[in-house]
Amino acid sequence: MKAARERTGRWTQVERWDGLPPAELERRLATLDNDTAVLYTTTYRDRDGQRYFPSQLIAPMAQASHAPIYGWYSTYVERGATGGAVYDFAENGRATGMAAVEILRRGGNVDGLTFPELKARCTVSATQLERFGLSADRLPSGCELTDLPPSIYREYRGTVLTALAVLVAQLLTIIALLAQRRQRRLAQAEALARRGELARAARFATVGELSASIAHEVGQPLSAILSNADAADLIIKSKRLDIDELREILADVRRDALRANDVIRRLRALLQKQSLETSVVRLDETLQQSLSLIEPEARRRGIRVESRFAGGDGEVIGDSVQLQQVLLNLAINAMDAMEEVALARRVLSISTQPVASGIELAIEDRGCGFSSDSGQRLFEPFYTTKPHGMGLGLTIVRSIVEAHRGRVTATLREGGGTRFAVWLPVVQGRAASAHAGVGAAQSVAASVQSTADAASQRTVS
Ligand code: ADP
Numbered sequence: 001m002k003a004a005r006e007r008t009g010r011w012t013q014v015e016r017w018d019g020l021p022p023a024e025l026e027r028r029l030a031t032l033d034n035d036t037a038v039l040y041t042t043t044y045r046d047r048d049g050q051r052y053f054p055s056q057l058i059a060p061m062a063q064a065s066h067a068p069i070y071g072w073y074s075t076y077v078e079r080g081a082t083g084g085a086v087y088d089f090a091e092n093g094r095a096t097g098m099a100a101v102e103i104l105r106r107g108g109n110v111d112g113l114t115f116p117e118l119k120a121r122c123t124v125s126a127t128q129l130e131r132f133g134l135s136a137d138r139l140p141s142g143c144e145l146t147d148l149p150p151s152i153y154r155e156y157r158g159t160v161l162t163a164l165a166v167l168v169a170q171l172l173t174i175i176a177l178l179a180q181r182r183q184r185r186l187a188q189a190e191a192l193a194r195r196g197e198l199a200r201a202a203r204f205a206t207v208g209e210l211s212a213s214i215a216h217e218v219g220q221p222l223s224a225i226l227s228n229a230d231a232a233d234l235i236i237k238s239k240r241l242d243i244d245e246l247r248e249i250l251a252d253v254r255r256d257a258l259r260a261n262d263v264i265r266r267l268r269a270l271l272q273k274q275s276l277e278t279s280v281v282r283l284d285e286t287l288q289q290s291l292s293l294i295e296p297e298a299r300r301r302g303i304r305v306e307s308r309f310a311g312g313d314g315e316v317i318g319d320s321v322q323l324q325q326v327l328l329n330l331a332i333n334a335m336d337a338m339e340e341v342a343l344a345r346r347v348l349s350i351s352t353q354p355v356a357s358g359i360e361l362a363i364e365d366r367g368c369g370f371s372s373d374s375g376q377r378l379f380e381p382f383y384t385t386k387p388h389g390m391g392l393g394l395t396i397v398r399s400i401v402e403a404h405r406g407r408v409t410a411t412l413r414e415g416g417g418t419r420f421a422v423w424l425p426v427v428q429g430r431a432a433s434a435h436a437g438v439g440a441a442q443s444v445a446a447s448v449q450s451t452a453d454a455a456s457q458r459t460v461s
Helices: 022-030 054-064 074-078 089-105 126-131 157-209 211-237 243-272 283-300 320-337 372-377 393-403 430-435 440-460
Strands: 002-007 010-016 036-039 083-086 121-125 144-146 279-282 304-309 315-318 347-355 358-364 407-412 418-425
Touching (some): 022 054, 054 074, 074 089, 121 126, 126 144, 157 211, 157 243, 157 393, 211 243, 211 283, 279 283, 283 304, 283 347, 283 358, 315 320, 320 347, 320 393, 393 407
Parallel strands (some): 121 144, 304 347
Antiparallel strands (some): 002 010, 002 036, 083 121, 358 418, 407 418
């Protein structure tokens, strides 16, 4: 046993203690301080003849000592020594066993047999380091620290690493999903904007098709106004000034001006709007407004229009201009389909009626109909059988109807011609919620939002 005292980087005093009985040894160890290092070799017998096994004394010595104890067996460190360059008994036993096996295999001949060299490994007890205020940073590299204080990471390393890996994977998945969702939203918004632009462009095309009748519709009241102005002029110039007649003329002028103005107003509404504007729409009322554009065109083509709006007060949530566009597109197609038929058969029928939880708008013609082949393709983009057709009218109709959570179908009409049926869901329970004091506006706003969502989803799909 050696106890050495260090002063200013040098060992100033080395003492050797041999054969001390445990009680005296412990008492002496208790007088040391942590500037001292104790090197414990082995003790098999003390001076009183008492026998020991060397590692047996370590625990009480370590407990009593005020200086760190170093040694060279792993069992010392396990029982309370601070550390040392130690030999591992398990490793030692394994190597010895292997050597014995090899000797037996050779029948006891040890010539040329080499034994593996056992290396001492630096091993230090973290608890003892802390007890003596020694820093682990000053240990040589590769030194093993034992009995570290328990830590969740060390105790459950595998589980902690797996949990971390799962967390990281989850985080990455969430980030990827968020990025995807953002991209999808952008794409949806983009698609919605494109659809709005396309629908508007199609409305321009429709108005182009109606231009002859529109010119007539505006031109006629303007000519009437001119004639009435001439007539009033003549009355004023004549000796006989008839105020009542003048008043009648002015009333006619006002009526004609309003008529021309009404056509222009409808056109402007149809062409000006671009973005989807959802609100609660009285379907019959909205569709009836389109008649002022359809009827003049039908007259020009020698077609009789039969309209019957029986949808009652049914309201749908949607965009009134786009709903009018549906009727206009279908009506113009119906008129086109009757171009070749005899004048007497040219009847365009427009009707609405309440059906299960919705309203059905039906547009029927007595025209050429369609073959079962083309029936499959009617709603496909760019499918057209017309020399100057674009093949987008029905595609736009379907996209608008579906954005309003509705359905559109085409069937052959009994007796010849085609029947297009548009089903749209009506707003449910508005009166009830208003009575209950629940803001009707709230439920409408929610429905409007979901319609807009549906519109964007469908546009993308
Ligand atoms: P376009 O009118 O430019 O051809 P649409 O998408 O409106 O484009 O129509 C596509 C095709 O569907 C038309 O070319 C026509 O062949 C057919 N179609 C549409 N409506 C009718 C109808 N009422 N009767 C018969 N065929 C129709």
